Each structure stands twice: as structure tokens, then as C-alpha cells.
Amino acid sequence: MAVINITKDNFQQEVVAASQTVLVDFWATWCGPCQMMGPILDELATKHPEIKVGKINVDEQPELATQFQIDAIPALIVFKGGKAAAQTVGLQPIENLEQLL
Numbered sequence: 613m614a615v616i617n618i619t620k621d622n623f624q625q626e627v628v629a630a631s632q633t634v635l636v637d638f639w640a641t642w643c644g645p646c647q648m649m650g651p652i653l654d655e656l657a658t659k660h661p662e663i664k665v666g667k668i669n670v671d672e673q674p675e676l677a678t679q680f681q682i683d684a685i686p687a688l689i690v691f692k693g694g695k696a697a698a699q700t701v702g703l704q705p706i707e708n709l710e711q712l713l
Contacts, residue, residue, distance in 0.1 A: 613663075615653050616664070616665070617669075623706065632663060635688060635691075636668055638676075638682045639669060639685055640671050653703070663713060669679045680696070686702065687697070700712055
């Protein structure tokens with residue numbers, strides 16, 4: 613499954629109402645570690661099609677960044693049953709993300 617772009621308009625549908633586990637990456641275009649996280653998330657999405665992987669640009673979606681108290685990026689939150697279940701901050705290897713899930 614491809615990495616999807618999540619906005620305040622589709623957050624309810626893509627994350628809260630999702631039947632599967634969702635990994636959300638809070639990122640920004642100017643953030644070097646965020647850019648390095650991109651290929652890792654692509655690999656994770658391909659390797660684990662049962663997991664939905666989404667990205668939220670904090671500059672374009674400040675309401676969501678505020679709602680989840682994002683003060684450092686990249687920040688990754690795992691949602692299960694529509695609720696935040698786990699969180700990590702900073703560039704992570706795929707193995708750490710798999711353990712987080």
C-alpha cells in the first residue's frame with residue numbers, strides 16, 4: 613500500500629475510522645531527518661500492506677500537529693482502533709518501526 617497524505621479533511625476517515633493499524637508521520641519539507649524518513653516509510657508500506665502508512669505535513673496541517681502536541685519532527689504515532697497507541701520522535705530505522713507497530 614502506498615503512503616497516503618493525511619489532512620484535517622480526511623483524518624477521520626483515514627485514521628480514526630480505519631479498520632487496520634495506522635502509522636502517521638508528522639513531517640515538514642524543510643526537515644532533513646523527515647526527508648530521510650520518507651524512503652523508510654515507503655519500504656514499510658510495501659513490506660507490511662496490512663498497515664496503513666500516512667504523512668501529515670505540520671506546516672500545512674497545524675491543527676493536527678497541535679492536537680497531537682507535536683513539538684519535534686519527525687514524530688511517528690501508531691493508531692490502533694482510532695486511538696494513539698505508541699509514539700516515537702526522530703529518524704528511525706525500519707526495525708524500530710516494526711517493533712513499535
